[in-house]
Amino acid sequence: MIHKLAKRITEKPRFVLFVAILLLIPALLGYIGTRTNYDVLSYLPKDVRSVQGEQLLEDPFQAAATSMVVVEGMPPAYTDELLESIQKVPHVSNAFWISDTLGIQIPTDMLPAKLRDNFYAGKATLMIVQFDTALSADETMDAIVQIRALTNEKCFVAGMSAMVQDIKDLVISELPIYTVIAVILMLTVLLLSFESYVMPFLLLANIGMAVLYNMGSNIFLGEISYITKAIAAILQLGVTVDYSIFLFHRYEEEKQKQSNKQEAMANAISSAFVSLSGSSLTTIAGFLALCAMRFTMGRDMGIVMAKGVVIGIACVILILPCLILVFDEAIEKYKHKSLFPDFTNFNRSLLKHRRLLIILFLFALVPAYYSQKNTDIYYQISRSLPSDLPSLRSNEKLKEEFKTATEHVVILDKSLDNGKLGEMEAELKEVPGISHVISYNSLIGSGIPEFFLPEKIRKIFRSDDYQLLMMTSTFEPATDETKAQLKEVQEIVSRYDPNAYLTGEAAMTEDLREVFTRDNVTTNYLSILSIFVIVMFVFRSPTVPAALILTIELAIYINQGLVYWMGDSISFIAPILIGAIQLGATVDYAILVSSRFQEEIRSGKSREEAAVLAGATSDASIITSSLGMFAATVGVAIVSKMYLIKEVCMLLARGALISAFIVAFMLPCLLYVLEPLFRKTGLHWDTPPAEKKAKQPREAHRKETSVNTAAD
Numbered sequence: 001m002i003h004k005l006a007k008r009i010t011e012k013p014r015f016v017l018f019v020a021i022l023l024l025i026p027a028l029l030g031y032i033g034t035r036t037n038y039d040v041l042s043y044l045p046k047d048v049r050s051v052q053g054e055q056l057l058e059d060p061f062q063a064a065a066t067s068m069v070v071v072e073g074m075p076p077a078y079t080d081e082l083l084e085s086i087q088k089v090p091h092v093s094n095a096f097w098i099s100d101t102l103g104i105q106i107p108t109d110m111l112p113a114k115l116r117d118n119f120y121a122g123k124a125t126l127m128i129v130q131f132d133t134a135l136s137a138d139e140t141m142d143a144i145v146q147i148r149a150l151t152n153e154k155c156f157v158a159g160m161s162a163m164v165q166d167i168k169d170l171v172i173s174e175l176p177i178y179t180v181i182a183v184i185l186m187l188t189v190l191l192l193s194f195e196s197y198v199m200p201f202l203l204l205a206n207i208g209m210a211v212l213y214n215m216g217s218n219i220f221l222g223e224i225s226y227i228t229k230a231i232a233a234i235l236q237l238g239v240t241v242d243y244s245i246f247l248f249h250r251y252e253e254e255k256q257k258q259s260n261k262q263e264a265m266a267n268a269i270s271s272a273f274v275s276l277s278g279s280s281l282t283t284i285a286g287f288l289a290l291c292a293m294r295f296t297m298g299r300d301m302g303i304v305m306a307k308g309v310v311i312g313i314a315c316v317i318l319i320l321p322c323l324i325l326v327f328d329e330a331i332e333k334y335k336h337k338s339l340f341p342d343f344t345n346f347n348r349s350l351l352k353h354r355r356l357l358i359i360l361f362l363f364a365l366v367p368a369y370y371s372q373k374n375t376d377i378y379y380q381i382s383r384s385l386p387s388d389l390p391s392l393r394s395n396e397k398l399k400e401e402f403k404t405a406t407e408h409v410v411i412l413d414k415s416l417d418n419g420k421l422g423e424m425e426a427e428l429k430e431v432p433g434i435s436h437v438i439s440y441n442s443l444i445g446s447g448i449p450e451f452f453l454p455e456k457i458r459k460i461f462r463s464d465d466y467q468l469l470m471m472t473s474t475f476e477p478a479t480d481e482t483k484a485q486l487k488e489v490q491e492i493v494s495r496y497d498p499n500a501y502l503t504g505e506a507a508m509t510e511d512l513r514e515v516f517t518r519d520n521v522t523t524n525y526l527s528i529l530s531i532f533v534i535v536m537f538v539f540r541s542p543t544v545p546a547a548l549i550l551t552i553e554l555a556i557y558i559n560q561g562l563v564y565w566m567g568d569s570i571s572f573i574a575p576i577l578i579g580a581i582q583l584g585a586t587v588d589y590a591i592l593v594s595s596r597f598q599e600e601i602r603s604g605k606s607r608e609e610a611a612v613l614a615g616a617t618s619d620a621s622i623i624t625s626s627l628g629m630f631a632a633t634v635g636v637a638i639v640s641k642m643y644l645i646k647e648v649c650m651l652l653a654r655g656a657l658i659s660a661f662i663v664a665f666m667l668p669c670l671l672y673v674l675e676p677l678f679r680k681t682g683l684h685w686d687t688p689p690a691e692k693k694a695k696q697p698r699e700a701h702r703k704e705t706s707v708n709t710a711a712d
Contacts, residue, residue: 006321010262013322020177020209020319027216034215035223037159038167039136040381041508043225043297044527045660048511049612053503054585056411058134060463063094065131066407067139067149067159068595070397072124074154079125086129089146092461093132097125109173124401136164139160148390156394160505163382163391167642169493170389171226174640181635182234183208186241191633193245193624197334202323203244210315214308221303225572228301230645231636235305235652238632239283239585240312247272247316250322261328265321276313278538279588282531284309286584290576293519295512298576305581315710340620342611347615347668351608354669361666365554371561376569384644389576403435404472406482410493411501414467421469422495428471429445432493477506478513486510516572520579525578531587538591539598541682547674548590549583551667556582557657559651570651571644578651586659589625590667593618597671601686607675615668624658629653 011014037043044051058064068684069086071079079097129147132137144165148157183204192199212235218224224232250272256265287309290302324331352359382392395621398407412421421441428437440461471489475482486507493500528549535545560578563570593614598609611687630653637650671678679685 002273003266003270006273006317007262009269009318009321009323010636013325016318017063017326020315022377024209024212025657027212030216030219031212034218034221036168036171036225036226036229037136037139037223038164038171040225040227040297041160041505041512042136042297042580043300043484044511044515045294045296048508048515049501049604050507050511052505053501054135056466056501056504057409061460061464061468062129062132063312063460063468065133065135065137065159066159066163067129067131067147067157067455068394068398068404069129069151070124070155070156070158070394071127072156072401074152075127076125082155083127086147089143089150089563089661091131091133091143092129092147095127096460097696099128113400119298121401121403124397126398127286131161134593135161139179143166153154154710155593156397157392158394158398161694162394162691163385163389164392166389167226167385170232170385170642171230174642175230177639178230178234178636181604181639182632185635186237186628187633189624189627190241193535193620193627194248195335195337196331197336198327198330199495200326202249202327203241203320204332206244206320206323207237207240207312207316207320210240210312213306213313213315214304214311217307217311218304221300225300227645227648228304230307230642231633231648232304234299234636234649235581235585236308236312236634238629238652238656239309239335241628241632242318243272243313243316244278244320244622245281245621246276247320247427248324250323256507261325261555264410265325269317269321273317276316279591280309280313281534282587283584285530285534286527286580286587289530289580292522292526293518295515297573298519298523301577326347338495340623342616343619344612344616346619347612349616351611351670351672354672357666357669358673361554364558368554368557368561371564372557373566375575377570377572377575378569379509379516380476381509382477384642384647386641386643393583399474400515402472403474405476406504406506408471408473408486408489408502408504408506410469410471410489411466411503412469412493412497414462414465416497416614418630420496424492425469427492428469428489431485431488433473433475433481434471434489435474436471436472438471440467465516473506476504476507482506494666510643512572515633516576523576524579527583529581531703535587535591538683539546539594539678540684541678543674543677543681544594545636547670548587548594548667551590551662551670552583552587552659554666555586555655558662559658562654563651570647573644573668574647574651577648578655578658581652582659585629586626586656586663589622589663591620592621593667595665596683597668599673602688603673605673611668613670614671615664619664622660622664625658629656665668 039446046052046055054064069082071082083095083097086092106671119604131137131140131143133143140161140163143161144157151157187200187204190203192202193196194200214236215233247268251265253267254271255261255266258264258267284306287302287306290298290305293299303586387393395405418441421439425437425439425442428434440458467700472484473485475485486502488504500662503614521607532549535548536542539545556579559582560570560575595615597610600613601607605613609640633649633656634653640649700701
C-alpha cells in the first residue's frame with residue numbers, strides 16, 4: 001500500500017508540488033480566520049466558582065470587563081467631557097465618575113468622606129468603565145483602543161482588559177521576529193550538518209508548508225491561545241526536522257542500490273514510513289497528554305502540536321520527496337565535506353569509564369529531583385510581561401494613588417437586607433489589605449437619598465436577582481498575602497450568604513493555581529505512562545522503557561532544577577510544557593540509540609561492541625536533532641519581551657541540549673550494564689520475531705528429513 005503510494009508520488013513530483021502549493025491558499029485563509037485568545041484566565045474550567053461569578057458579571061450585570069481610568073491633575077470639566085466621550089464608545093455599558101452621583105459643581109471638600117475616598121486621591125480622580133462584552137472579546141479590545149485614543153498623557157487606563165490588549169499588541173509585533181530568527185538559526189545548523197548546501201533550503205521549505213497547513217487547519221478549533229500561536233510553529237520546526245533528515249539519509253542509501261532515482265525514493269519512502277510513524281508516536285503522546293488538563297489551554301496546545309507532528313510526517317512522506325527529486329541535480333552539484341567526526345573512539349572511552357558515569361547518573365538524580373520539586377513557580381500574569389506596558393504603568397498609578405493593586409467582586413443575593421450588608425462591609429474593611437469596599441448600600445449609606453442616585457448607578461450594583469459588592473486590595477494577585485486575604489473574605493461573605501460568588505482577577509488567579517497544581521501531576525504521569533506503553537511495545541520489554549524514561553526524566557529534572565539553583569522562578573505553564581514536550585520530543589534520542597544497540601546485539605555482536613556502535617552511529621543524528629530544537633527556540637528566548645514565552649523557549653532550548661548530553665554520555669553505559677536484564681525481561685530481545693518463526697519450520701523440516709532418512 002505505502003509502496004504503491006510512494007511510486008505514484010515519485011512518478012509525478014511536479015504535479016504533487018503544484019497541488020501542495022495550491023493547498024497553501026486555504027491554509028493561509030484558515031490561519032487568518034483563526035481567532036487568537038490573549039486571556040489566560042478564560043481557559044479556567046467552567047465549574048470553578050470564580051468563573052461562574054465572572055459569567056454572572058457578564059450577564060445580567062454586563063460588567064465582566066471593567067477598566068479603571070485614572071485622570072491625574074486635570075480639571076473636573078475635562079474629566080466630565082472625557083466621561084461623556086467614553087460613554088459613546090461602542091460596547092461601553094457603563095462609565096461613571098463622581099459627577100454621576102452628585103454632579104461636578106459640588107466642591108470636593110463637601111463630598112461625604114466615604115464617597116470622596118473612592119473617587120479622589122490627591123490630584124488624581126478615578127473613573128470606572130464597564131463593557132457589555134467579555135473581558136477579552138474583540139469588541140472589548142477595540143473599545144480599549146478607542147478609549148486610549150480619547151485620553152491624553154495624564155490619563156491611565158488600567159484593568160485586565162487593557163492588559164490583554166497590550167499582550168495582543170506585543171505578540172503581533174514579536175511573532176514575525178520569532179519566525180525569522182528561528183529560520184535563520186535553524187538554517188545555520190542544517191548548513192553545518194548537511195553535506196549539501198541546497199538540501200537545508202528544501203527541508204525548511206517543506207517544514208514551512210507543514211507549519212502553514214497546521215496553523216491554517218486550526219480554524220476548526222475556532223480560536224487558539226496566544227501562547228500556542230507563539231510557540232507551536234517554532235516547536236513544529238524543531239521537532240519535525242528529524243523526520244526530514246531521516247528520509248533524506250535513507251534516500252542517499254537507496255541511491256547506492258538503485259540506478260533509478262524514482263525507484264530509490266519510492267523505497268526510501270516505504271522504509272521511512274514505518275520508522276517515522278513509530279518514532280513520532282512518543283512525541284504525539286507527549287503533546288496529547290496536555291489534553292487531559294482541566295485548564296483547557298492544555299487541550300488547545302496539545303491538539304495543535306500533536307496535529308503539527310502528524311502533518312509534519314505527511315509532508316515528509318508526500319512533499320519532501322518531490323522537492324528532492326526535482327532539485328536532485330542541484331543537491332548533488334553543491335556539496336561540501338561532512339563536519340561530523342567519527343564518534344567510535346569517543347564511545348569506547350565512555351565505556352571504559354562506565355562505572356564512574358553510572359555513579360554520577362545515580363547521584364545526580366537526588367539533587368536534580370529535589371531542585372525541580374522546589375523550583376519557585378509564579379502565577380501572576382502581569383509578572384510575565386515587560387514592566388513598560390501601558391496597562392502595567394496604569395496599574396502602578398492606580399496602586400500609588402488609590403492603594404489598589406487588584407479588585408475583588410462579590411455577587412450576593414439581592415434579598416440580603418441592608419443591615420446585614422452593612423455588618424458584612426464593616427467586617428470586610430477590617431481584613432488586612434482591603435483598602436475600599438463599595439456597594440449600593442455604601443453609596444446611599446453616605447447620607448445620600450436613594451432617589452439622588454441615577455438609574456444607571458443602580459443598574460451597576462443591582463439586577464433582578466443579585467447585588468454587587470466591590471473591594472479593592474493593596475496586595476498583588478497570586479501572592480501568599482492575597483491567598484490569605486481571599487480565604488478570610490470568603491469566610492466572612494459565606495456567613496451572610498452561603499451561595500455568594502467571589503470573583504475578580506485575584507480570585508480567578510488563585511483558582512488557576514489550584515487547577516494547575518493538579519494538572520501538573522496528571523499530565524506528567526499521563527505522558528510518562530503513555531510513552532512507557534509505546535516504548536514497551538516497540539522493544540517488547542518493560543525494563544527498556546523504564547531505563548529510557550528515567551534517562552530523559554533526569555534531563556528534565558536538571559533542566560528545571562537549574563532555575564532553582566540560579567535563584568529564579570518560572571511561570572506556571574512552563575513545568576507542564578517542559579514535562580510533556582521535552583519527554584515526548586527527546587525520548588526519540590534514547591530510542592534511536594537503544595534500537596541500534598538491540599540491532600547490533602541481534603547481529604551477534606558483544607554488548608560492549610554493540611554499545612560502542614550504537615553510540616557512534618547515533619551521535620551525529622542526536623547532535624543535529626538537538627541543535628535543531630535549540631536553534632528553533634533559543635532565538636525566541638533571547639529576543640522575546642514576554643517572560644512567559646521567553647522562559648518556555650529557554651527551557652526547551654536548554655532541555656534539548658541536556659537531553660542530548662545525557663543520552664550521548666550516559667545511555668550507552670546504561671545499555672551495556674542493563675543488557676542482561678533486558679535479555680531476561682524482554683520478548684525476542686536478542687532475536688527478531690521473524691527469525692524465531694522461521695526457525696520452527698526449518699527445525700520441523702530437519703526432523704522430518706532425519707525420520708525419512710532413518711526409514712530408508
